[in-house]
Amino acid sequence: MIRPDIRTDWTMEEARAIHALPFADLMHRAQTLHRAHFDPNTIETASLLSIKTGGCPEDCGYCSQSAFHDTGVKATKLMETEEVLAAAQRAKASGAQRFCMGAAWRSPKDRDMDKLCDMVRGVSDLGLETCMTLGMLSPEQVARLKAAGLDFYNHNIDTSPD
Known part of the structure; x- marks a missing residue:
C-alpha cells in the first residue's frame, strides 16, 4: 500500500529538474x-x-563480484547459518541495530530459501532489524x-540508458 503523503505522479520534467540540482x-x-x-540527532547503525x-553470473562491468572479471575476489558458497548468526551477534555487541546480509548472485535458488529464511529468523531473534540484498526475487x-x-530488502536496479 502506498502512503498518501508519498508522491508517485512525478513528471519526467520534475524528475529531471531535481536530478539537475546541485549536490x-x-x-x-x-x-x-x-x-x-x-530525530535529526539519531543515527541508525548497521x-x-x-x-x-x-x-x-551477471556481467556488470563495475562490480568486483562478477565472474566475468578477474578482480581477485574469491568466490565462496553460501555461508552456514551458524556462521552468519555468530557474525550478527558480534555486530550487535559492537552496537549495530540492523544486520544486512548480501549475496553475489543474480537471484537465489529455491533450494537456498530455507537457509536464507533461517538466517532472517535467527538474526531477528537476536533483536536486530534484518536486511537482505540477494538480487532478483x-x-x-x-x-x-x-x-x-x-x-528490509535492498536491490540495486541496474539498467541501460534505454
Whole structure:
C-alpha cells in the first residue's frame, strides 16, 4: 500500500529538474525531509555481511563480484547459518541495530530459501532489524522472506540508458 503523503505522479520534467540540482541543494532537501519525520540527532547503525561472495553470473562491468572479471575476489558458497548468526551477534555487541546480509548472485535458488529464511529468523531473534540484498526475487521468495520476518530488502536496479 502506498502512503498518501508519498508522491508517485512525478513528471519526467520534475524528475529531471531535481536530478539537475546541485549536490548541496539535494543534501539540504534530504535533511529537511528527514528532520520532518525523524530525530535529526539519531543515527541508525548497521552491519553488512557478504553471505555469498563472488562468482555472480551477471556481467556488470563495475562490480568486483562478477565472474566475468578477474578482480581477485574469491568466490565462496553460501555461508552456514551458524556462521552468519555468530557474525550478527558480534555486530550487535559492537552496537549495530540492523544486520544486512548480501549475496553475489543474480537471484537465489529455491533450494537456498530455507537457509536464507533461517538466517532472517535467527538474526531477528537476536533483536536486530534484518536486511537482505540477494538480487532478483520471485513473488514466492518475497513472501517466504516476509513470513520469516525480513524487515528490509535492498536491490540495486541496474539498467541501460534505454
